[in-house]
Amino acid sequence: MADSSLALGAYAAVFAPLEAQGRADAVARRLGEAITLGLLPDGSPLPSESDLADRFGVATVTVREALGALRQDNLIRTRRGRGGGSFVCTPADGGQQALVARLGRMGLGELRDLADHYAAICGMSAQLAALRADAEDVRRLRGLGAAGREALTGTARWRAEGNFHLELAAAAQSARLTREEMALQSEVGMLLWHAHAQAEPDGQSADRHTELVDRIAAGDAGGARHSAESHVEEMFSAVRALHRQVWTGRLM
Amino acid sequence: MSTNPSAHLDGGDVARLVGDLCAGLFADLDGIAAEAEEQLVVASPRRSDLAIEARCHALLTDPARKVAGAGVVMAPDVLADAPYWLEWWTANPDAAPPSPRRLAAETDPRAVGFRDYTTLPWYAVPLATGAAHITGPYVDYLCTDQQTLTFTRPLWREGAFAGVVGFDLLVRTFEERMFGPLEQVRRACAVINRAGRVVTSSDLRWVTGDLIRGLPVERWWAATEEAKEQATEEAHGEWEFSPCPGLPLGVITALPPSRRGR
Numbered sequence: 001m002a003d004s005s006l007a008l009g010a011y012a013a014v015f016a017p018l019e020a021q022g023r024a025d026a027v028a029r030r031l032g033e034a035i036t037l038g039l040l041p042d043g044s045p046l047p048s049e050s051d052l053a054d055r056f057g058v059a060t061v062t063v064r065e066a067l068g069a070l071r072q073d074n075l076i077r078t079r080r081g082r083g084g085g086s087f088v089c090t091p092a093d094g095g096q097q098a099l100v101a102r103l104g105r106m107g108l109g110e111l112r113d114l115a116d117h118y119a120a121i122c123g124m125s126a127q128l129a130a131l132r133a134d135a136e137d138v139r140r141l142r143g144l145g146a147a148g149r150e151a152l153t154g155t156a157r158w159r160a161e162g163n164f165h166l167e168l169a170a171a172a173q174s175a176r177l178t179r180e181e182m183a184l185q186s187e188v189g190m191l192l193w194h195a196h197a198q199a200e201p202d203g204q205s206a207d208r209h210t211e212l213v214d215r216i217a218a219g220d221a222g223g224a225r226h227s228a229e230s231h232v233e234e235m236f237s238a239v240r241a242l243h244r245q246v247w248t249g250r251l252m
Numbered sequence: 253m254s255t256n257p258s259a260h261l262d263g264g265d266v267a268r269l270v271g272d273l274c275a276g277l278f279a280d281l282d283g284i285a286a287e288a289e290e291q292l293v294v295a296s297p298r299r300s301d302l303a304i305e306a307r308c309h310a311l312l313t314d315p316a317r318k319v320a321g322a323g324v325v326m327a328p329d330v331l332a333d334a335p336y337w338l339e340w341w342t343a344n345p346d347a348a349p350p351s352p353r354r355l356a357a358e359t360d361p362r363a364v365g366f367r368d369y370t371t372l373p374w375y376a377v378p379l380a381t382g383a384a385h386i387t388g389p390y391v392d393y394l395c396t397d398q399q400t401l402t403f404t405r406p407l408w409r410e411g412a413f414a415g416v417v418g419f420d421l422l423v424r425t426f427e428e429r430m431f432g433p434l435e436q437v438r439r440a441c442a443v444i445n446r447a448g449r450v451v452t453s454s455d456l457r458w459v460t461g462d463l464i465r466g467l468p469v470e471r472w473w474a475a476t477e478e479a480k481e482q483a484t485e486e487a488h489g490e491w492e493f494s495p496c497p498g499l500p501l502g503v504i505t506a507l508p509p510s511r512r513g514r
Binding site: 041055131132133134135136166169170172173174175178179182 | 356360373389390391393397398399447448449461462463
C-alpha cells in the first residue's frame with residue numbers, strides 16, 4: 001500500500017476548478033507542484049489545452065500562458081504534430097530548486113501564519129477523530145500512518161504524509177475540515193513535506209502517526225489534538241531552518 | 253407504505269420506510285448492473301464495450317432520486333485493455349437540472365496518483381460478501397467532498413465477481429427524506445449503521461456522523477444476524493433497536509417509560 005496509495009482525490013483535486021485569482025499563475029503552480037510531487041508521472045501526457053481549460057474553468061489562453069511558464073521551468077516539454085502535446089518532465093532534483101525559490105519569496109511571518117493555520121486544521125481534525133472514529137477508521141489510519149516507514153523515496157514519504165492527514169480529517173466526519181486539509185495540502189504540502197523529509201530522523205513521522213492513532217483509538221481527544229499539533233510544529237521547524245538557510249544565501 | 257403526516261409511527265415503521273427508500277434506489281442500480289453485465293458478455297471485453305453513461309445520467313438527473321454520483325468500478329483484469337478501470341459521473345443533486353460530469357481518476361496502476369480502490373469498503377464489502385452494501389456515513393474526499401452514503405452491488409461476469417456498480421447519496425438528501433417520518437415517531441429516534449454511526453436523528457444529543465456510545469450496538473447487530481433477515485426488535489435500558497430488513501442500517505427508538513429498565 002505504501003507506494004501506490006495516493007488518493008484518487010489528490011489527482012482529482014489537481015484538476016478541480018479554481019477561484020478567480022491569478023489564474024495563469026494558479027494553474028502553473030498547481031500543475032507545477034503536482035509534477036514536482038510526482039502526482040503526475042514523468043513522461044505522461046497532460047490533457048489537451050481545451051480539456052485543461054474546461055477542468056480548471058479558465059480560458060484556453062490562460063492555460064497556454066501557464067503551460068509557457070511550466071515549459072520555462074523545464075517541468076513540461078511540448079511536441080508538435082501527430083501524437084504531440086505537452087508531457088510531464090519530473091525534475092531530477094526532486095523539486096529542491098522550486099522549493100528554494102518559493103522560500104526565497106516568503107517572509108518568516110507568512111510561514112508562521114501558515115503553520116498556525118495548518119496546526120488549527122490538523123489539531124481540530126485529531127480532536128474530533130478521537131470522538132468519532134470507528135474501529136474501521138482506526139484500522140485505516142494505522143495502515144496509512146505506518147506507510148511512511150516503508151517509503152523509500154522522499155516523494156513516497158510526502159504522499160504517505162498527505163494521505164494520512166487527509167484520512168485524519170475524514171475520520172473527524174467533517175467535510176469542511178477535509179476540504180481545508182486538501183486545499184492546504186495543494187498549497188503548502190510540498191513546502192512542508194519536502195523540507196521535513198530532508199531534516200527528520202528516520203521514522204519520526206511514522207512514530208508520531210502511531211502515537212496520534214493510539215490516542216484516537218483510546219478516545220483521548222485532548223491528547224490527540226496535542227499530538228497532532230506537535231507533529232505540525234516539528235514539520236514547520238524544519239521549514240523554518242530551511243528558510244533561514246535560503247535567506248542567508250547558504251542554499252541559493 | 254403510506255405516510256399520513258399526522259399518523260404515529262414507531263421504530264419498526266421507520267426501519268421499513270428506510271428499507272423502502274433503499275429498495276427503490278437498489279432497483280435502479282440493478283438496472284445499471286443488468287445493462288453493464290450484458291455489455292460484458294463478449295469475449296475479452298474492452299473499455300469501449302461498456303456503455304452505461306446514458307443510464308447513469310438518467311439516474312443523476314432524476315429529481316425523485318437526487319443522487320450525487322453514479323457509475324461502475326471494474327475488478328482488476330476483467331477488461332482486456334485496462335487492468336483497473338472506473339467510470340463515474342458526479343452531479344450536484346440540488347441543481348435544476350443537475351449536469352453530470354465525468355470524475356477524473358487515475359486508473360493506471362504505475363502512476364503515482366493511482367489508488368488501489370479494491371481495498372476501499374464500497375468495493376471490498378460486495379467483493380467479500382457477494383451482496384449489496386451501503387458504506388457510510390463518511391466524508392467522501394474522492395468524489396462528493398461531502399458526508400455521503402455509497403450504495404454498491406456486485407457485477408457478475410460468467411459467474412465471477414467483475415466489479416461493482418454504485419451511486420452516492422448525500423447524507424443531507426437522506427436526512428431530508430427521513431425527517432418527516434422521524435418527526436412522526438413521538439419519541440427520540442435515530443437511524444444508525446453497523447458501527448453505531450448516526451445517519452440521521454431526531455434526538456438533539458446526536459448529530460449525523462456521531463458515534464453512539466454506551467449502547468450495545470454490537471450485540472443488537474449480532475442478534476439480528478442470528479435471527480437471519482427476520483426483523484427482531486431488541487431492547488436495552490431506555491432504547492429499542494429495529495434493523496432495516498436486509499440493510500446494514502437500523503433504527504433506535506427511546507422506549508416509553510413503562511417499558512424501560514429491562
